[in-house]
Amino acid sequence: MKKVTINSVAEYAGVSKKTVSRVLNNEPNVSPATREKVLKVFKELDYTPNPIARGLARNRSFIIGCLYDNPSKSYITRVQSGALEACHKHNYNLLIHPCELRGEALIENIEHLLTTSRLDGLVLTPPFSDSQELIEFLKKKDINYARVASALEDESSISVRSNDEQGAFEITEHLISLGHNRIAFIKGHPDHSATEQRFSGYQKALAEHNIEYDAELVAEGNFSYHSGADSAKEILDLQPRPSAVFASNDYMAAAVLKLATQTKLNVPEDISIAGFDNAPIARHIWPGLTTIAQPVEEMTRQAVEQLILQISDPDIENTQTTLEAKLIVRESTARI
Amino acid sequence: MKKVTINSVAEYAGVSKKTVSRVLNNEPNVSPATREKVLKVFKELDYTPNPIARGLARNRSFIIGCLYDNPSKSYITRVQSGALEACHKHNYNLLIHPCELRGEALIENIEHLLTTSRLDGLVLTPPFSDSQELIEFLKKKDINYARVASALEDESSISVRSNDEQGAFEITEHLISLGHNRIAFIKGHPDHSATEQRFSGYQKALAEHNIEYDAELVAEGNFSYHSGADSAKEILDLQPRPSAVFASNDYMAAAVLKLATQTKLNVPEDISIAGFDNAPIARHIWPGLTTIAQPVEEMTRQAVEQLILQISDPDIENTQTTLEAKLIVRESTARI
């Protein structure tokens, strides 16, 4: 059976292919009778238009690419889910492209991506949303993009972020309000701007409450569960032991909780533990983790929606949005 | 600045566009000098070929679509990671398309997907890999596809699965070998073929060891953490309480563990808990979950690789592969 194209439909229906195209795209200026006829032929011939041909003519693929490099699977899932929501709303689809920021050849990698698939726009998630190198490349290539959770002050592109520093400040203050003043901190991955922001929120809260900053209490993580487990060992071995731990994300906090439980410490009686992100694991373990809910889906949804609007109308101005992060108190933190 | 196309390059280099095309595709029959010259113009003009135009001419998009409908985020992440590995190896990209099996209009949804993006093939994950309706549609539309973790006996398409029944049998036998004979079971989602397979493995192990099957010990889950929590309540309230629980996946097992811990039961001293999948959460909690490791990435990787090979050469025969599932014993199960 040979392929059915706009030509076969036109021929079969006895109209021009332009008319078929009009029906296809729901354009006006087709008599109801003609429209009816063409629609019937669509069914009879089981016609599906070829998106590639359409793409070539319109110079558009209706595909958005999503870039990420993140050890947190739940973060990625949430990013995808927000991006998909915006895409589907506007009849776009989503192509995913995990890759390494520190890979030997990030730019070559992206260039190759763009050569193998035409993408109408790119949504950059951390750490790509802060990569000057990548951003300059995209500008040079004239590729539309939007930044998610970027700390870059750059009004020349769309940005949707949430207030990491404020969130970290609040959760630290929450611990302080429970009587803790020896609060350990686990940093995130150095390539992510959130790492610095959360660290800064922690420090500011300490300062605000006249608690001296103690570098000994700070461990270097990288957002992975594994790095949290390593940091947990260091922290639980400190003498005297801190009465609370604030990890820069929930996976690392979960690792602290596991080690604490394993070594017969009671949480939160013996030690309070707080995380960041409100990842699923925060509520899947006992005690549930006190954390900061970051609207990851919503950030990505808004970023992609802005991006798509800008693709269809380049005159739309760039928006810079900051969403609120929210403290969620569960069972893992308590009065000292 | 106007777009640089194969024509501008040809003009600038003083050759025909066919020659440029040859250089682009690394075809033979170009003199080294000419090739050199064209390559230089590529750089000078910063030329990137248009994948859509190429796609139209070759009738190919080099994009694979991935269909899923699964409450387990980690399962999806692993599926994507296996699919991406195979795609990138062959210069394909991956488009993701979560949708609902029970949605009012699955077929329309997929038809719309195919109308908005040309896909060279589809990888079906559960429960789609068992959907006769979808499979018939794809056959009618002549769309290449591969099935992951499908129980369907259908040699007319590529299939890669793992042995769910055997895995469930082994883990149940493991519990029996520890002295348990009152073993509760939490079922998965009824739309997934794995649900029936794992249930059957459980029953067969009981039968093999002359333990009478007791329907009261079986709870209806759906693979979500939430459903596991509901089932956990039922099970822990049984009189007498079962000495072990085997949940059809790790999320549900984690929910049982959380409730048990919350209600001051010691795991595994008071009750043993086993899961399935070896999801990250199985090792992120304490005690770590005894479970069955299913090679999700590898299944998907193989399925997508076969699919891509078949796309480039339709004569390649369909393969039916079954990979091994493996028992992983952690701390959540112990002798009664």
Next chain:
DNA sequence: CTGAAAGCGCTTACAG
């Protein structure tokens, strides 16, 4: 309301 022509940027099939 309808259509003939040209074009999107490549590749295929063929000729030399």
Next chain:
DNA sequence: CTGAAAGCGCTTACAG
């Protein structure tokens, strides 16, 4: 080793 012609299946811009 090189290229002119035709075509992939649509849409855009224009004419009537």
